Each structure stands twice: as C-alpha cells, then as structure tokens.
Amino acid sequence: MKLLITGGLGYIGSHVVLQAQRAGHEVVVVDDLSTGLTSRVDCQVVDVDLASEKALDVLHNLMNEHHFEAVIHLAARKQVGQSVEQPERYFKDNIGGLANLLLAMKEAGIKKLVFSSSAATYGIPEVELVPEDYPGIPINPYGQTKLIGEWMVSNASIWGLKGLNLRYFNVAxxxxxxxxxxxxxxxxxxxxxxxxxxxxxxxxxxxxxxxxxxxxxxYVHVGDLANAHLLAVAYLEQSRQEHATFNVGxxxxxxxxxxxxxxxxxxxxxxxxxxxxxxxxxxxxxxxxxxxxxxxxxxxxxxxxxxxxxxxxxxxx
Ligand SMILES: NC(=O)c1ccc[n+]([C@@H]2O[C@H](COP(=O)([O-])OP(=O)(O)OC[C@H]3O[C@@H](n4cnc5c(N)ncnc54)[C@H](O)[C@@H]3O)[C@@H](O)[C@H]2O)c1
Missing domain, CATH: 3.90.25.10 (UDP-galactose 4-epimerase, domain 1)
Structure with a gap:
C-alpha cells in the first residue's frame, strides 16, 4: 500500500515509517522538520508546515503525483505547557494542519485516515481503567486540539472518509x-x-x-504503538465502519x-x-x-x- 505519513520524522512517526516499510508499504513523509530529524527515515520527505498557507498546494501536488491509499497523520505540536502559554499557536498548527490535510484528502479522493490522538483528551478521569466512551474533558489546549481533531475526522465521514483516532497513552x-x-x-x-x-x-x-x-x-512501547497504526490501516482497508476511536496502551x-x-x-x-x-x-x-x-x-x-x-x-x- 502507498502511505502518506505526516510527522514521519518525529519520534513516533519514524517508528511508524520503519514498521510500514518492513511490512512492505511504500511511504512518503510530510514534515516541517520543527522537531523531526531526516536521519530517522529512509524515504521521500516533503518539507512543509501543514498549517502554512502553501500547504494546500503542496499537498495537492503531492497527492496528484502519488496515489496514496491512506494517510497516517502524526504531525502536531505536543508540549502541554507550551500549549497553555501559546494556545493560539496550538489551535493554528494542530487544528489548521489537520483542516488542510482533510481538504487535500477530500479533493484527492483519499478516504482512509489514522489520526494521532492522545489520552490528554480524557482530562482527569475518575475511573481505574479509562474506556474510549468515558466523557472526559481535556484540561489544556493541547488535549483540546486532539479532541477537536477527533471530531473533525468523524465529521469527514460526510464525504466518505473512514477515520480511526488512536488515543496514545504514555509512549516510551x-x-x-x-x-x-x-x-x-x-x-x-x-x-x-x-x-x-x-x-x-x-x-x-x-x-x-x-x-x-x-x-x-x-507506558506503551513505541514499537507496539507503531504496530497499532498498521493494524489500524489494515482495519480501514477491510472494514465498512466509517469512524472509530481506540485507546493504545x-x-x-x-x-x-x-x-x-x-x-x-x-x-x-x-x-x-x-x-x-x-x-x-x-x-x-x-x-x-x-x-x-x-x-x-x-x-x-x-x-x-x-x-x-x-x-x-x-x-x-
Ligand atoms: N509522545 C507521546 O507520548 C505522545 C502521546 C500522545 C500523543 N502523541 C502525538 O503523537 C504525535 C507524534 O508525537 P511525537 O512524540 O513523535 O512528537 P515529535 O515532535 O517527535 O514528532 C512530531 C513530528 O511532526 C512534525 N510537525 C509538527 N508540526 C508540524 C506541522 N505543522 N507540519 C508538518 N510537520 C509538523 C515535527 O517536525 C515532528 O517530526 C503527535 O501528534 C503527538 O501529539 C504523542
């Protein structure tokens, strides 16, 4: 399968790239190199900030050039403290980046997406084990951007997107x-x-x-988490379900x-x-x-x- 992996130069994304390639998938990475390292991957890398003005054009051209079957979207700012100090930046980058990606996918007719979400969407849960349906409320802008991102992915089922949100717990x-x-x-x-x-x-x-x-x-090992992404892509391939959310822990x-x-x-x-x-x-x-x-x-x-x-x-x- 040909996969577009955003944030593929990052810590988790590069593990997803590695496992995807080992499984025989062809991978192209989109990343703005803000925290990512090109030394982490061996594939085509397109350097663009997904939230920037030029992102739509870049994605449009890239998606015309390659016929991606699915997208795994990991690119995001992830510092909780920084999100409290600069909430606008987090909304612009995380929400704006995802909005551009969805617009480009819709135009290109790419209908499978795995989205990096987070246990930060739960806020402060008062249960021993948190199920996906727990009515949590994120307590910082970072967690809010992830919950809004999940809603954006689920709303895109209106044009046929099949989307899975993976809520990562503590990755290490x-x-x-x-x-x-x-x-x-x-x-x-x-x-x-x-x-x-x-x-x-x-x-x-x-x-x-x-x-x-x-x-x-x-604490979940990043290799196990990367594997969850490949299981998610395989599930999107064979399932009729439009949208689902999974804890990964x-x-x-x-x-x-x-x-x-x-x-x-x-x-x-x-x-x-x-x-x-x-x-x-x-x-x-x-x-x-x-x-x-x-x-x-x-x-x-x-x-x-x-x-x-x-x-x-x-x-x-
Ligand atoms: N690390 C964790 O414990 C954890 C837990 C829950 C969720 N997550 C989510 O997993 C994803 C990956 O996290 P990570 O730990 O690998 O972080 P990371 O910072 O190592 O990787 C993020 C990657 O995305 C790129 N990026 C960031 N904003 C971008 C933008 N606007 N346009 C293009 N590229 C951009 C960065 O350069 C980097 O390569 C993020 O979405 C994060 O919110 C991480």
Whole structure:
C-alpha cells in the first residue's frame, strides 16, 4: 500500500515509517522538520508546515503525483505547557494542519485516515481503567486540539472518509537507538537525562491515592504503538465502519517510583530522588481500558515496562 505519513520524522512517526516499510508499504513523509530529524527515515520527505498557507498546494501536488491509499497523520505540536502559554499557536498548527490535510484528502479522493490522538483528551478521569466512551474533558489546549481533531475526522465521514483516532497513552522506549525520543518532555527521557547529568530525577507528589503515592501511568512501547497504526490501516482497508476511536496502551499502570526503580535496574546506578509537591493538573492515575483495541484490531502490547526502560536507557548510552 502507498502511505502518506505526516510527522514521519518525529519520534513516533519514524517508528511508524520503519514498521510500514518492513511490512512492505511504500511511504512518503510530510514534515516541517520543527522537531523531526531526516536521519530517522529512509524515504521521500516533503518539507512543509501543514498549517502554512502553501500547504494546500503542496499537498495537492503531492497527492496528484502519488496515489496514496491512506494517510497516517502524526504531525502536531505536543508540549502541554507550551500549549497553555501559546494556545493560539496550538489551535493554528494542530487544528489548521489537520483542516488542510482533510481538504487535500477530500479533493484527492483519499478516504482512509489514522489520526494521532492522545489520552490528554480524557482530562482527569475518575475511573481505574479509562474506556474510549468515558466523557472526559481535556484540561489544556493541547488535549483540546486532539479532541477537536477527533471530531473533525468523524465529521469527514460526510464525504466518505473512514477515520480511526488512536488515543496514545504514555509512549516510551525505542526500537533502534537512531529513533530514540530526543525531547525531554516525558518522565523516562527526563529522568534519564537528569541522571546522565549527575542530577537527581524529580518526583512531583507522593501523596496521591495510588500504590506508593506517586502518579500512575500506562507506558506503551513505541514499537507496539507503531504496530497499532498498521493494524489500524489494515482495519480501514477491510472494514465498512466509517469512524472509530481506540485507546493504545497496555492496560497496566506503573507508578513514577516504579519507573524510576526500573531505571536503576537498567542503568545499574543508584541515585537519589528530588522530591517536590504535586503539580497542578496531574491526574493520579491514567490507565487505558484496552479491550476495544484488543477485540477489534487484535492489538496486544508485547513489550513490558522493563523492556521499555531498558531500550530507552541503552539508546541514551
Ligand atoms: N509522545 C507521546 O507520548 C505522545 C502521546 C500522545 C500523543 N502523541 C502525538 O503523537 C504525535 C507524534 O508525537 P511525537 O512524540 O513523535 O512528537 P515529535 O515532535 O517527535 O514528532 C512530531 C513530528 O511532526 C512534525 N510537525 C509538527 N508540526 C508540524 C506541522 N505543522 N507540519 C508538518 N510537520 C509538523 C515535527 O517536525 C515532528 O517530526 C503527535 O501528534 C503527538 O501529539 C504523542
């Protein structure tokens, strides 16, 4: 199949590109190189900001040149704190970029789309395992752009689009070191970078109602997540369903202190922790109910936390 992958130079996108190519798909990437690295992929890369004025023309020409059967849309700004400080930029880039993509797909008659969404759409859920139908409300502009993006994808069924939203939980690890997460935005890369600098990793809050008082998250290996995209594309190919949303996680929670303990094991280093009070807006627990993706896409994460942490540590060495 010929696939257009937006954001394919990024941490997750490059894993999707790699797995798609290994599965025999032909891939073209669109990316503005804002956080992406060309060294991560071996395919045609078209450098354009999807939210820019010229994006529609560029996409139009690209889609005429290649007859893509499906699009996987990962390109987005993803820093929660930055989205609070610059909400307009997040709406312009994430929503505007998706709007341009949908307009171009409609014109070119491309009717299959997998959209990168996020567990940030749930806000602060008050359930042990979050199902896709949980009536969550995102608590920051980043999460809002993802929920609005999902609505845009579902509304496009009016012109025949079949769209799947994948709500990623906490993505970490890497398949090969060249594709490692270089941004220090999530717990595992932040903690590893601090340890490498000889600093103590920070822990925000140990008084939550969780197993050890620290926040609990669902860590999914980026290779498993990439595989979910290929399952999603295959499903779009054979299913009649127009629109669906899937959590992508493991269904298993790990606390901040448990993750840091795994980093001790992977690194062979003992380090102190730098304890801080809770941060506002951190849900105590965020764990996926994975029954829908397991039942419908036959997705099952194969890597556990140990493998996630080890791959991240080894890539940083
Ligand atoms: N990393 C996570 O834990 C996580 C969790 C949930 C959802 N997501 C979503 O997954 C997707 C990929 O995230 P990532 O972690 O790989 O981030 P990343 O920053 O590594 O990758 C994003 C890629 O998109 C490109 N890009 C960004 N805005 C663009 C634009 N307007 N036009 C063209 N290219 C653009 C960047 O250059 C980069 O290559 C994003 O949509 C993000 O919101 C990530």
């Amino acid at each position: 690890g890497c398949e090969i070191p060249a594709l490692a997460d270089t941004a220090e935005l999530n717990l595992i890369p932040i903690a590893i970078a601090a340890i490498k600098r000889g600093q103590s990793p920070k822990v925000f809050g140990v008084d939550y109602p969780t197993i050890d008082g620290s926040c609990v998250r669902d 493991t269904g298993i929670g790990a606390s901040v202190l448990e993750v840091l303990a795994e980093i001790r094991v992977a690194s062979g280093l003992d380090f102190e922790l730098d304890m801080h009070p809770r941060r506002p807006g951190d849900p105590p627990k965020l764990i996926a109910d994975t029954s829908r993706i397991e039942n419908i896409l036959s997705f099952k994460a194969r890597h556990d936390l140990k493998e996630i942490v080890k791959s991240a540590w080894d890539a940083s060495s």
